[in-house]
Amino acid sequence: MDLVFKALADESRRLLLDRLRADNGQTLNQLCAGLPGMTRQAVSKHLVILEEANLIAAIKRGREKLHYLNPVPIHEIAERWIGKFERSRLDALSQLKQALERRDE
Amino acid sequence: MSKSTIDTVAYKPKSVYRTYIAATPDEVWRALIDPEFTKQYFFGLATEVEPRAGGRFRLLWPDGREHITGEVVQWTPPRRLCVSWDIQNMPPFSELPTCLITWDIEADGAATRLTMTESHDWDVPHEIMAGGEEGWPKIISGLKSLLETGKALSFDMSVGPPPEFVAAVEKAAKEKPWMRK
Numbered sequence: 001m002d003l004v005f006k007a008l009a010d011e012s013r014r015l016l017l018d019r020l021r022a023d024n025g026q027t028l029n030q031l032c033a034g035l036p037g038m039t040r041q042a043v044s045k046h047l048v049i050l051e052e053a054n055l056i057a058a059i060k061r062g063r064e065k066l067h068y069l070n071p072v073p074i075h076e077i078a079e080r081w082i083g084k085f086e087r088s089r090l091d092a093l094s095q096l097k098q099a100l101e102r103r104d105e
Numbered sequence: 106m107s108k109s110t111i112d113t114v115a116y117k118p119k120s121v122y123r124t125y126i127a128a129t130p131d132e133v134w135r136a137l138i139d140p141e142f143t144k145q146y147f148f149g150l151a152t153e154v155e156p157r158a159g160g161r162f163r164l165l166w167p168d169g170r171e172h173i174t175g176e177v178v179q180w181t182p183p184r185r186l187c188v189s190w191d192i193q194n195m196p197p198f199s200e201l202p203t204c205l206i207t208w209d210i211e212a213d214g215a216a217t218r219l220t221m222t223e224s225h226d227w228d229v230p231h232e233i234m235a236g237g238e239e240g241w242p243k244i245i246s247g248l249k250s251l252l253e254t255g256k257a258l259s260f261d262m263s264v265g266p267p268p269e270f271v272a273a274v275e276k277a278a279k280e281k282p283w284m285r286k
Binding site: 024025057 | 117118119120121122123124125220222234238241242243245246258
């Protein structure tokens with residue numbers, strides 16, 4: 001679990017996870033093309049850290065290596081600290097927050 | 106050697122779930138194919154697998170009703186199990202086209218790496234994939250917990266699928282975007 005928190009404690013790595021959330025299953029080239037502000041070397045290095053933390057699962061498909069956001073470790077963190085009763089309360093709060101914010105738009 | 110009738114070429118992996126389990130590949134394999142195990146971590150569903158490519162695959166509710174039906178696409182114990190996946194008796198979800206569920210098991214030091222890949226042959230909307238991402242981690246974490254501690258996690262059956270997931274599936278069931286291939 002240390003690896004997960006260390007991996008998440010970096011803005012660029014969270015950005016990479018966001019890119020996969022928007023479009024899951026990208027190659028290194030696709031990820032780099034979507035992040036012109038980051039060097040290929042940096043993207044590559046961050047992917048290794050995310051993979052070691054199991055936040056990204058990479059699979060081979062033909063010659064390509066595709067990267068996917070793996071929701072399992074984040075689910076395990078939620079399970080550990082947030083019980084199901086708290087969750088339904090949190091869901092209600094989060095829906096209320098969304099509804100209120102929508103009204104402000 | 107028997108063969109599956111499913112043409113897998115058109116199917117592309119859309120979601121991947123991975124966990125590391127303190128168990129042997131044989132134990133993980135057994136947890137996937139033995140109904141006494143699946144009942145404990147897969148929302149009470151019992152699996153029924155004919156152990157060969159082309160064999161029948163089903164997941165059954167405790168009262169015997171079918172939830173999932175399909176065919177064994179690949180049977181390579183204890184490395185890979187791939188099945189086709191059709192949801193039954195659960196509109197609008199049962200309107201969705203067949204998908205493929207593949208389990209890959211690899212030894213990784215003292216642990217075993219389990220990877221589940223969900224593949225589709227149509228452009229599945231984001232909301233539908235996100236809906237699956239709510240449910241699968243519970244199943245996979247439950248499997249891990251059962252093998253490591255002998256105890257499954259409790260699952261709350263009163264919590265249904267999220268409303269935006271149901272709405273996205275209803276929309277797809279109506280518009281059938283998979284017909285536009």
